[in-house]
Amino acid sequence: MIIIDDTLISEELLDKKFVCDLAACKGACCEEGDLGAPLDIEEIDAIEANLKGIRPFMSAAGLKLLDQEGFYEAAPGEELVTTTIDGKACVFAIQDDTQTWKCAIELAHKAGQSDFLKPISCHLYPIRIEKLKNYEGLNYDQWDICSPACACGDRLEVPVYKFLKGPLVRKYGADWFDALEAVAAELKKSK
Numbered sequence: 001m002i003i004i005d006d007t008l009i010s011e012e013l014l015d016k017k018f019v020c021d022l023a024a025c026k027g028a029c030c031e032e033g034d035l036g037a038p039l040d041i042e043e044i045d046a047i048e049a050n051l052k053g054i055r056p057f058m059s060a061a062g063l064k065l066l067d068q069e070g071f072y073e074a075a076p077g078e079e080l081v082t083t084t085i086d087g088k089a090c091v092f093a094i095q096d097d098t099q100t101w102k103c104a105i106e107l108a109h110k111a112g113q114s115d116f117l118k119p120i121s122c123h124l125y126p127i128r129i130e131k132l133k134n135y136e137g138l139n140y141d142q143w144d145i146c147s148p149a150c151a152c153g154d155r156l157e158v159p160v161y162k163f164l165k166g167p168l169v170r171k172y173g174a175d176w177f178d179a180l181e182a183v184a185a186e187l188k189k190s191k
Contacts, residue, residue: 004179007172008132012140014184017153018126018160024148027101029125030093032145035075036082037090038121038129044072044080046116047105053113057104059094061085082119123167126160159184 002009039047047054051071055063065071065083071091075081083091092104103122108114117123126146130137140160142150153163161168161180169177 002183008135009138013161016140016160018149018163019152019156019158021148021152028145030101031089036084037119039080043119050114050116054108057107062091065091120171
């Protein structure tokens with residue numbers, strides 16, 4: 001484990017290779033899994049503030065669920081997550097003409113209709129954040145639907161943390177990311 005500020009970082013983020021291959025996986029992470037996307041309380045406020053701009057990008061099923069149940073719920077353990085359509089797709093997931101899952105929040109942001117990009121848990125995937133007593137644990141979540149991303153990352157020789165530089169800087173700041181890069185360089189030298 002690597003410690004930077006209040007984070008414990010798995011060395012897998014430096015060792016494993018990963019580059020999303022959306023053409024191959026079709027955004028399956030927006031539909032697969034047991035629960036919706038984890039949300040921070042601040043993100044709930046941000047989504048609520050931007051719902052008017054997000055709604056036009058949502059699917060009919062997503063809008064129906066949004067109107068009936070809202071866009072988040074408490075999961076076992078009281079973690080807040082996005083609601084899911086029939087226990088599958090995220091309420092904000094929508095398929096395009098190629099049957100690739102996209103995020104209505106992100107589409108609204110790209111269209112200038114929302115100032116919120118998307119939940120950090122989605123932006124950071126396959127990194128998962130675990131809340132610990134005094135730290136946030138950053139772990140690599142290996143999932144078979146991401147096999148194409150692992151193969152692409154191996155081919156391009158891009159470690160997880162480098163692929164996710166933008167989201168990591170969004171969450172922890174540029175100085176934190178620079179510190180992580182310095183640790184990665186030191187560990188590479190020692191191997």
